[in-house]
Amino acid sequence: MNLENETDIGKAAESPGLPPLRFSELLEKKVILQDWGEYEDFFRFSSNVGKIDEGSVLVKVGNGFELIQGFPKIKRAIMLAPALKNHFKDIYSVAVEEKMNGYNVRVIEHKGELVAFTRSGHVCPYSSERSGHLLEHDFFKDYPEYVVYGEMVGPDNPYVPKDIYGVDSLEFFVFDIRSREGIALPLHERRELASDYGFTQVELLGEFELGEAADRIREIITELGKKEHEGVIIKDPSMILQPLKYTTSQTNCADLRHGFRFYNESGKDYLFARVVREGFQSVEWNESEEEIKDRCLRLGESIIRPMRESILRVQEGERIRDDVRIRVKDESTIDRFRMYLERLGLDVIFSPLERIGDEYVVNIRKMNKSTTDKTLGIIEGQLWS
Amino acid sequence: MNLENETDIGKAAESPGLPPLRFSELLEKKVILQDWGEYEDFFRFSSNVGKIDEGSVLVKVGNGFELIQGFPKIKRAIMLAPALKNHFKDIYSVAVEEKMNGYNVRVIEHKGELVAFTRSGHVCPYSSERSGHLLEHDFFKDYPEYVVYGEMVGPDNPYVPKDIYGVDSLEFFVFDIRSREGIALPLHERRELASDYGFTQVELLGEFELGEAADRIREIITELGKKEHEGVIIKDPSMILQPLKYTTSQTNCADLRHGFRFYNESGKDYLFARVVREGFQSVEWNESEEEIKDRCLRLGESIIRPMRESILRVQEGERIRDDVRIRVKDESTIDRFRMYLERLGLDVIFSPLERIGDEYVVNIRKMNKSTTDKTLGIIEGQLWS
Numbered sequence: 136m137n138l139e140n141e142t143d144i145g146k147a148a149e150s151p152g153l154p155p156l157r158f159s160e161l162l163e164k165k166v167i168l169q170d171w172g173e174y175e176d177f178f179r180f181s182s183n184v185g186k187i188d189e190g191s192v193l194v195k196v197g198n199g200f201e202l203i204q205g206f207p208k209i210k211r212a213i214m215l216a217p218a219l220k221n222h223f224k225d226i227y228s229v230a231v232e233e234k235m236n237g238y239n240v241r242v243i244e245h246k247g248e249l250v251a252f253t254r255s256g257h258v259c260p261y262s263s264e265r266s267g268h269l270l271e272h273d274f275f276k277d278y279p280e281y282v283v284y285g286e287m288v289g290p291d292n293p294y295v296p297k298d299i300y301g302v303d304s305l306e307f308f309v310f311d312i313r314s315r316e317g318i319a320l321p322l323h324e325r326r327e328l329a330s331d332y333g334f335t336q337v338e339l340l341g342e343f344e345l346g347e348a349a350d351r352i353r354e355i356i357t358e359l360g361k362k363e364h365e366g367v368i369i370k371d372p373s374m375i376l377q378p379l380k381y382t383t384s385q386t387n388c389a390d391l392r393h394g395f396r397f398y399n400e401s402g403k404d405y406l407f408a409r410v411v412r413e414g415f416q417s418v419e420w421n422e423s424e425e426e427i428k429d430r431c432l433r434l435g436e437s438i439i440r441p442m443r444e445s446i447l448r449v450q451e452g453e454r455i456r457d458d459v460r461i462r463v464k465d466e467s468t469i470d471r472f473r474m475y476l477e478r479l480g481l482d483v484i485f486s487p488l489e490r491i492g493d494e495y496v497v498n499i500r501k502m503n504k505s506t507t508d509k510t511l512g513i514i515e516g517q518l519w520s
Numbered sequence: 521m522n523l524e525n526e527t528d529i530g531k532a533a534e535s536p537g538l539p540p541l542r543f544s545e546l547l548e549k550k551v552i553l554q555d556w557g558e559y560e561d562f563f564r565f566s567s568n569v570g571k572i573d574e575g576s577v578l579v580k581v582g583n584g585f586e587l588i589q590g591f592p593k594i595k596r597a598i599m600l601a602p603a604l605k606n607h608f609k610d611i612y613s614v615a616v617e618e619k620m621n622g623y624n625v626r627v628i629e630h631k632g633e634l635v636a637f638t639r640s641g642h643v644c645p646y647s648s649e650r651s652g653h654l655l656e657h658d659f660f661k662d663y664p665e666y667v668v669y670g671e672m673v674g675p676d677n678p679y680v681p682k683d684i685y686g687v688d689s690l691e692f693f694v695f696d697i698r699s700r701e702g703i704a705l706p707l708h709e710r711r712e713l714a715s716d717y718g719f720t721q722v723e724l725l726g727e728f729e730l731g732e733a734a735d736r737i738r739e740i741i742t743e744l745g746k747k748e749h750e751g752v753i754i755k756d757p758s759m760i761l762q763p764l765k766y767t768t769s770q771t772n773c774a775d776l777r778h779g780f781r782f783y784n785e786s787g788k789d790y791l792f793a794r795v796v797r798e799g800f801q802s803v804e805w806n807e808s809e810e811e812i813k814d815r816c817l818r819l820g821e822s823i824i825r826p827m828r829e830s831i832l833r834v835q836e837g838e839r840i841r842d843d844v845r846i847r848v849k850d851e852s853t854i855d856r857f858r859m860y861l862e863r864l865g866l867d868v869i870f871s872p873l874e875r876i877g878d879e880y881v882v883n884i885r886k887m888n889k890s891t892t893d894k895t896l897g898i899i900e901g902q903l904w905s
Contacts, residue, residue: 210904211903211904213898214901414827414828417827428821430824431824432816434820434824435816435819439802446799516599516606518595518598519793
């Protein structure tokens with residue numbers, strides 16, 4: 136599509152309700168960005184514009200455009216009981232689903248293929264191929280107006296690989312079905328519909344009256360923590376009120392362990408937020424002296440041990456990196472995924488592909504140049520100014 | 521002084537070597553700021569301008585102006601041995617002085633009174649009064665071109681009160697004597713001169729050949745750590761090379777304990793830097809599994825316990841605050857110090873003054889509104905967005 140074409144710009148503007156002039160302005164200011172290569176039918180919003188959230192995508196459909204709303208930001212309960220009481224005060228009960236630790240995507244069908252958008256609105260070639268194999272296409276034929284939201288989870292995960300879910304390769308766990316404008320189906324309706332099409336879904340852990348919800352969720356969180364699982368999403372079953380998230384101490388600490396391996400790259404806000412949660416959870420759970428000590432040790436170890444490991448690695452001449460893996464059916468996905476990561480600014484090294492059954496496995500090394508260089512500098516006597 | 525007076529502006533500009541136009545420009549842009557009240561003879565630099573460091577001060581002297589250089593930023597060794605080897609490679613030995621935990625000031629005499637500047641170049645009324653009682657005035661008569669640099673340490677300290685040094689009230693520990701342009705006297709010459717005038721000085725902990733310095737300093741740091749002392753400044757005895765600082769794990773943790781009490785006010789950079797130091801020290805010191813575990817627990821406790829305490833306090837209806845104390849001879853210092861803190865934007869509550877001997881003691885409550893409000897919000901169910 137040629138964006139210099141006035142007519143196209145006018146049409147693109149129709150869907151999100153922006154006047155044509157504003158739309159071309161936003162393109163020029165790079166608030167709206169066109170995807171590349173085979174995905175140039177897609178335009179993502181790099182920031183909020185009126186009621187259109189960052190990460191929303193405009194999709195070229197025929198001669199017009201359609202808007203797909205961004206991934207809704209789910210707010211976090213820091214202190215569970217008062218947050219539940221406050222946020223869900225007008226409803227009778229809440230449903231609790233597992234919050235899985237992977238990466239979330241929104242999937243639609245476009246020109247006969249499934250397309251998966253990341254949170255920021257990029258089309259991820261790997262997630263798109265995988266979704267194509269993991270999700271029943273009939274659903275999208277029957278409900279072209281719906282968007283399927285899910286968490287991609289498992290070890291063959293180039294973003295957040297996890298072995299803790301008993302997933303062999305990569306699975307798509309549906310957690311939401313929404314209209315393109317972002318309106319969610321009620322929870323039970325969504326679970327039934329997804330089940331009708333054989334979708335794998337996140338686990339429904341229970342539905343509780345508001346008065347007992349905090350206690351029940353705490354029990355759930357304790358059990359999930361033992362397995363290093365991430366936490367829960369607490370939902371209004373009618374999906375009218377926004378959901379809340381609440382996570383285990385163990386996942387906070389796992390995030391910190393990962394973050395401090397790449398201490399010079401991880402955002403300080405990211406690390407700080409996880410530390411603060413620990414303090415509040417400790418108070419809310421009325422911890423004994425022994426439990427407090429355990430939590431302190433767990434937190435300290437999540438910080439010091441990964442840093443030690445990274446420093447020792449650099450001392451031994453290694454470079455700090457994050458090793459991940461993908462598994463594809465279509466060989467061409469590999470190159471398209473590499474280009475995608477490089478466009479995002481990542482420094483990646485792809486291993487030669489290995490054929491396993493009817494699929495190819497490729498190991499990807501994401502190089503952490505900033506942490507490597509900083510560590511090397513300090514080892515060589517560089518000062519902290 | 522009327523700054524609209526062209527002649528004065530011209531004269532003010534003479535000393536730092538700025539053309540008059542530039543000087544009045546900097547005043548207008550608030551890069552140079554005039555102090556207030558009785559201190560309007562002083563103009564501080566709020567950022568670096570050419571070779572003039574942030575915190576430098578222009579002092580009106582007669583009809584002209586003199587520049588007093590800012591406090592030199594002392595760089596930090598993260599890994600001690602390579603940092604020493606690298607930074608001091610051209611000299612034979614280094615001198616090690618204690619780095620005390622207080623706040624540093626620069627002192628000059630102006631119109632017959634001692635004036636103490638903080639790091640940012642403000643005149644602190646309290647520090648000025650105290651310096652007047654703690655430092656021998658003859659020195660300033662005999663060496664009007666010199667600036668005395670020192671750490672103000674002890675419990676009667678409105679910034680960093682510490683009981684660990686056996687100081688009853690507040691003491692001025694000289695650590696540097698420099699010309700107004702910032703050129704430092706050689707270490708032994710400075711120690712002798714300061715001693716001649718009866719100044720209290722920071723302790724000289726030793727002078728070591730470069731090859732053995734890292735081991736000796738590590739021994740010193742271990743001993744200082746046991747007393748919760750802060751650390752050391754490592755100096756080229758001739759004071760030609762810039763000094764380095766290196767601190768104990770215990771002082772890092774004490775800083776974190778203080779910082780996490782006011783978790784919503786403390787800078788994330790401040791907290792993060794202290795955490796990173798722990799990882800490198802642990803590796804450099806080749807810690808055993810037990811020592812690593814101790815360090816992890818110490819770090820975790822420095823984070824969780826003060827947060828817990830603050831949250832529990834707010835739950836009990838208290839407001840988070842930092843209680844400090846000052847002790848003055850001149851009653852008027854109290855009001856001037858209160859005005860000074862309020863001008864700096866602090867929310868302070870002063871107790872009624874109490875007469876003790878020939879002095880007055882006042883307790884000051886520095887209110888941490890941001891941490892109090894954030895904590896209260898979360899306790900009441902506010903979400904973390």
